[in-house]
Amino acid sequence: MHILLVRHGETAYNASGHYQGHMQISLNETGFAQAIRVGERLRQHHFAAIYSSDLLRAVQTATAIAAHHHQPVVELAGFREIDVGLWEHLTVAEIAAQFPTDFAAYRVNPGRAIYTGGESYAQMQTRAMQALATVMQRHDEHDTICITCHGGTIRAIVCAVLNLDIDNYTQMWIDNCALTTVIHQHGKLRLGNLNDNAHAETH
Amino acid sequence: MQLLFIRHGETTYNAQGLIYGHAQIPLNERGQVQAHRLGQRLKHQHIRAIYSSDLIRAMHTAHAIVAHHDLQLVTDIALRELDVGEWEHKSVPDVQQQYPALYQQYCATPGELVYPGGESHRDLQQRVMTAVNRYVTLHQKDDIICIVCHGGTIAAIVCAVLGLDINLHERIRIDNCAITTIEVTHDAMHLVCLNDNTHATS
Numbered sequence: 001m002h003i004l005l006v007r008h009g010e011t012a013y014n015a016s017g018h019y020q021g022h023m024q025i026s027l028n029e030t031g032f033a034q035a036i037r038v039g040e041r042l043r044q045h046h047f048a049a050i051y052s053s054d055l056l057r058a059v060q061t062a063t064a065i066a067a068h069h070h071q072p073v074v075e076l077a078g079f080r081e082i083d084v085g086l087w088e089h090l091t092v093a094e095i096a097a098q099f100p101t102d103f104a105a106y107r108v109n110p111g112r113a114i115y116t117g118g119e120s121y122a123q124m125q126t127r128a129m130q131a132l133a134t135v136m137q138r139h140d141e142h143d144t145i146c147i148t149c150h151g152g153t154i155r156a157i158v159c160a161v162l163n164l165d166i167d168n169y170t171q172m173w174i175d176n177c178a179l180t181t182v183i184h185q186h187g188k189l190r191l192g193n194l195n196d197n198a199h200a201e202t203h
Numbered sequence: 204m205q206l207l208f209i210r211h212g213e214t215t216y217n218a219q220g221l222i223y224g225h226a227q228i229p230l231n232e233r234g235q236v237q238a239h240r241l242g243q244r245l246k247h248q249h250i251r252a253i254y255s256s257d258l259i260r261a262m263h264t265a266h267a268i269v270a271h272h273d274l275q276l277v278t279d280i281a282l283r284e285l286d287v288g289e290w291e292h293k294s295v296p297d298v299q300q301q302y303p304a305l306y307q308q309y310c311a312t313p314g315e316l317v318y319p320g321g322e323s324h325r326d327l328q329q330r331v332m333t334a335v336n337r338y339v340t341l342h343q344k345d346d347i348i349c350i351v352c353h354g355g356t357i358a359a360i361v362c363a364v365l366g367l368d369i370n371l372h373e374r375i376r377i378d379n380c381a382i383t384t385i386e387v388t389h390d391a392m393h394l395v396c397l398n399d400n401t402h403a404t405s
Contacts (some may be wrong), residue, residue, distance in 0.1 A: 189374070
């Protein structure tokens, strides 16, 4: 089985560097253009199903992909971004100033520290992997499925696939609307690619 | 600084699934097409320098990039694939039959097994990271550097960058002529793209 993980398109908060977590924030103009491009890139694929985090930015991105496939978007809350709690609406500098102790703990253990009033990457990873196991049960080895979700969620899933310590999620980057592929073959998970954003190249 | 790691194009040994490390196997017809497409993909990139393993499959792939740029190809023995020693030219079933104990050890700890007469993936990782760290010191922060090498070599580098146990290197897939990008900032390295092979189909 090929599991195609797509990060949502850009939002105003991505552009300004504010944390958004579970906020319902729409794609901005750039984000809609990115979603259309990734939809065009994936139009030749045959998806057994298209899943999405139920947050607006992910659903909007999934809708641009599904438009070429005459398929519904199946929303699952398990694929949501990390719940950033009280860090919502804030920039990194504001978080460091307002929550110095929790932010210092985050810098030491970015995978295990709990965002003030929210969850940790490790907790988010557990629920995302539960959601992934649930959808994988519905499909067989030859299927390709598409899941639109979030930069944090995708990196947490990749850590689980590689058996990489969740504190090391910061060692990788996922761009808006970039593709990451997990391959499930002979009962084993492998990373097929990460952050393939070739459709964003202009020349 | 961006380091673009590129695996060589396909060879007959890749197509047949034979084990090889330092053996001199040229690209097959398909591998040459892959290399050509790779060259087209990268022709608008402002590449500052290009390094290649001195094995012929890597050098041929590097030439397809150099063809579009005014660059001197620098070959480096340190970028070679794993030295697979006595397992050179063998199939996996051959190895299973002739080296049953060692093959079991490989399956248990694929990063640590020293191939008979060769080296381990951990040894490989050490020699290749020494070379990569040296290239970083030779270039400026906005430079794009191409490094043409091998599947085992790139997987070992990705393990080092992520902090992933080298025994898990098989969880990372690297296709022929795919591009893997590492970004270097203030002495830190991040994986920003793994196994981008878009040019294989377009």
